[in-house]
Amino acid sequence: MTGDDEPIMLGEIHMNEDDGRVERRDAAANRYKILQTAERLFAAHGVGNVNMADIAQAAGVGKGTLYRRFANKGELCLALLDTQMADFQNGMLARMQQMNIAGLPKLEQLQQFMDALVYFTDTHSPLLCEVQREGLLPLDNTRLQLPHFWQHMTVSALLRTAAAAGEISPELDTDYLADALLSPLKADFFQFQKTNRGFTLERISAGLRTLISGLRNADPES
Amino acid sequence: MTGDDEPIMLGEIHMNEDDGRVERRDAAANRYKILQTAERLFAAHGVGNVNMADIAQAAGVGKGTLYRRFANKGELCLALLDTQMADFQNGMLARMQQMNIAGLPKLEQLQQFMDALVYFTDTHSPLLCEVQREGLLPLDNTRLQLPHFWQHMTVSALLRTAAAAGEISPELDTDYLADALLSPLKADFFQFQKTNRGFTLERISAGLRTLISGLRNADPES
DNA sequence: CAGATAAGCGGACTAAAGTCCACTTGCAAA
DNA sequence: TTTGCAAGTGGACTTTAGTCCGCTTATCTG
Numbered sequence: 001m002t003g004d005d006e007p008i009m010l011g012e013i014h015m016n017e018d019d020g021r022v023e024r025r026d027a028a029a030n031r032y033k034i035l036q037t038a039e040r041l042f043a044a045h046g047v048g049n050v051n052m053a054d055i056a057q058a059a060g061v062g063k064g065t066l067y068r069r070f071a072n073k074g075e076l077c078l079a080l081l082d083t084q085m086a087d088f089q090n091g092m093l094a095r096m097q098q099m100n101i102a103g104l105p106k107l108e109q110l111q112q113f114m115d116a117l118v119y120f121t122d123t124h125s126p127l128l129c130e131v132q133r134e135g136l137l138p139l140d141n142t143r144l145q146l147p148h149f150w151q152h153m154t155v156s157a158l159l160r161t162a163a164a165a166g167e168i169s170p171e172l173d174t175d176y177l178a179d180a181l182l183s184p185l186k187a188d189f190f191q192f193q194k195t196n197r198g199f200t201l202e203r204i205s206a207g208l209r210t211l212i213s214g215l216r217n218a219d220p221e222s
Numbered sequence: 223m224t225g226d227d228e229p230i231m232l233g234e235i236h237m238n239e240d241d242g243r244v245e246r247r248d249a250a251a252n253r254y255k256i257l258q259t260a261e262r263l264f265a266a267h268g269v270g271n272v273n274m275a276d277i278a279q280a281a282g283v284g285k286g287t288l289y290r291r292f293a294n295k296g297e298l299c300l301a302l303l304d305t306q307m308a309d310f311q312n313g314m315l316a317r318m319q320q321m322n323i324a325g326l327p328k329l330e331q332l333q334q335f336m337d338a339l340v341y342f343t344d345t346h347s348p349l350l351c352e353v354q355r356e357g358l359l360p361l362d363n364t365r366l367q368l369p370h371f372w373q374h375m376t377v378s379a380l381l382r383t384a385a386a387a388g389e390i391s392p393e394l395d396t397d398y399l400a401d402a403l404l405s406p407l408k409a410d411f412f413q414f415q416k417t418n419r420g421f422t423l424e425r426i427s428a429g430l431r432t433l434i435s436g437l438r439n440a441d442p443e444s
Numbered sequence: 445c446a447g448a449t450a451a452g453c454g455g456a457c458t459a460a461a462g463t464c465c466a467c468t469t470g471c472a473a474a
Numbered sequence: 475t476t477t478g479c480a481a482g483t484g485g486a487c488t489t490t491a492g493t494c495c496g497c498t499t500a501t502c503t504g
Contacts, residue, residue, distance in 0.1 A: 024500055027452060051490065062454025067492065129358075136355060136410050145418075176429035179415060183405040188358050193401060196367075206442070207398035214436025220428070246470060249482060273460060284484025289462065 031069055033059045038076055047077070047126040074134025074144050077127040085147065088120050092154070106162035107212055113154060114181070114208045118201055121185050122194070128187035148186075152178050159215075171220035181211060253291055255281045260298055269299065269348040296356025296366050299349040307369065310342050314376070328384035329434055335376060336403070336430045340423055343407050344416070350409035370408075374400050381437075393442035403433060 023031070037059035041050045052073060056066040070076040092113060099109045121128060128147065135144035156178035163170045184190070184204070193199045259281035263272045274295060278288040292298040314335060321331045343350060350369070357366035378400035385392045406412070406426070415421045 024451060026500070030452085052492080053490075056454090063492080064454050064494080065452075066454095068452070072492080133355075133358060136351070141418075145414075172432060173425065173429050175419070176415075176421060176425060177432065179411075179419070180406045180429055180433060183408070183411050184402045186405070186408075186411065189401075189405050189408065192367075193398075196363075197397070197401070199398060203395065203398060207395050207402055210394060210399065210440045210442055211402060211433060211436065214433065214438075214440035216436075217439040218432045218436035220432055246481060248470070252482085274462080275460070278484090285462080286464080286484050287482075288484095290482075294462080 027069075030059070030061050030065055034061065034066060034069065034076070035079060039080060042080075042126070047073075047130055052076075072134050074131045077130040078144060078146070081124060081127050081131070081147075084124065088116070089150065092116060105167055106158055106165055107167050107216065110155065110158040110162065111209050111212050113158065114185075114212065115205050117151065117182075117185055118205050118208070121187060121190050122201055125187050125191050125194075129191060132187045148182065151182050151185075155181060162215075168215045169218065169220055172215065172218065173220070177215065181208065184208070249291075252281070252283055252287055256283065256288060256291065256298075257301060261302060264302075264348070269295075269352055274298075294356050296353045299352040300366060300368070303346060303349050303353070303369075306342075306346065310338070311372065314338060327389055328380050328387055329389050329438065332377065332380040332384065333431050333434050335380065336407075336434065337427050339373065339404075339407055340427050340430070343409060343412050344423055347409050347413050347416075351413060354409045370404065373404050373407075377403060384437075390437050391440065391442055394437065394440065395442070399437070403430065406430070 034055065038050070038055050041055060041058055052066060053063060055076070056063045059066070070079065095112070095116075096109055099112070131144050131147065135141055152175075156174045159168070159172065159174035159177060162168050163172060163174065184193070184207075190204075193204060256277065260272070260277050263277060263280055274288060275285060277298070278285045281288070292301065317334070317338075318331055321334065353366050353369065357363055374397075378396045381390070381394065381396035381399060384390050385394060385396065406415070406429075412426075415426060
């Protein structure tokens with residue numbers, strides 16, 4: 001992981017989002033150095049105790065270079081989470097296909113998804129907190145809300161299919177409920193529950209299962 | 223509200239938290255000036271566009287003086303919300319007594335509480351956002367989590383009495399559920415739902431009612 | 445291969461938050 | 475009224491996030 005020599009292994013090739021132009025080689029090398037360095041510093045001192053200037057210096061690049069790639073610490077953290085999020089998504093997709101084949105009720109699939117998400121959130125809460133903190137600011141946002149975005153897609157889709165399958169009332173506001181079920185897993189709130197309240201992962205999972213199971217008989221008109 | 227002359231009306235007398243000593247007269251006057259000024263600037267330019275230095279200058283005090291009273295913008299906002307929160311609490315207490323006398327089920331009381339809280343959150347979301355943002359930082363926190371604290375007290379108490387009254391299973395994790403039901407009303411998430419998702423207050427209230435009504439038949443063991 | 449050019453680079457610079465401390469002042473005891 | 479002093483004050487100072495812009499260099503075209 002640390003570099004005896006790291007000249008060639010540069011990870012994937014990145015495109016500029018707008019046009020399909022490939023990132024210049026020196027830029028890609030710097031991107032890689034930055035991510036490696038950030039990961040190392042975060043691990044050593046904690047995400048909260050490392051600032052952008054530290055990262056730039058330790059990576060041997062100027063602040064301007066760092067900020068060119070990552071507009072703020074949140075974006076950098078998001079980049080570090082990128083592969084892990086992809087893995088999680090792929091893993092869940094596979095599991096859900098299995099569960100579908102096995103004929104598991106949709107609500108039960110939802111519960112399992114939430115269980116997995118509790119674990120994922122716990123594992124990555126420091127990085128996720130940073131992502132979320134930046135996401136609050138009135139600017140840009142969109143990029144940083146990507147984690148919540150696909151989580152909402154998944155949960156609301158599961159709720160809709162559950163409604164279609166007659167497991168819950170078709171009148172339920174699936175878009176809202178997906179948001180509401182996910183909100184206790186926002187990184188800051190999750191960390192508050194673990195730290196201040198002393199809740200365990202099992203307790204949080206169980207609570208969410210309760211809320212989900214309640215939807216089975218929930219009345220949309222009151 | 224705006225000052226033609228404001229020399230004498232200084233609001234209540236404040237104590238130092240530790241000992242019971244009364245605040246010095248000049249200090250009290252400055253506290254008042256600061257709060258007035260902040261309220262005016264926030265109203266004129268928006269909470270997010272006003273910084274501590276602006277407030278200090280407009281109030282005619284040094285930054286040191288400002289920070290002595292209010293450790294950060296969040297604390298200042300909390301102070302501005304103080305009376306409004308007290309009013310809300312008193313109002314809810316009264317309404318809940320009425321509802322108790324009228325024999326309303328506890329879950330219905332909870333739904334009404336949440337309705338009122340949705341409205342309160344909406345009214346004060348800019349200030350609440352600021353309070354919450356500061357509350358995230360690893361430091362002190364406690365003070366700034368006060369709003370969530372009493373909301374949790376109220377909701378968990380209602381759930382417990384609902385359980386005692388047989389409206390919901392006595393096995394439910396009322397402490398967790400109170401947190402979970404309140405989390406979609408955290409100021410940042412609420413604002414996200416209004417701005418990005420375009421949810422109306424009615425839709426949010428209805429969604430929360432759905433979640434609460436689901437508890438009636440929720441299974442704590444799955 | 446040579447020249448053009450857009451992408452990349454880095455550090456000086458600005459802005460805002462928050463700290464510090466030498467000076468001032470209200471309060472109360474004598 | 476005088477006086478001791480804890481409380482209060484204000485602005486210079488430190489720190490950290492983030493911007494700007496002149497210089498460098500990879501890549502593309504001819």
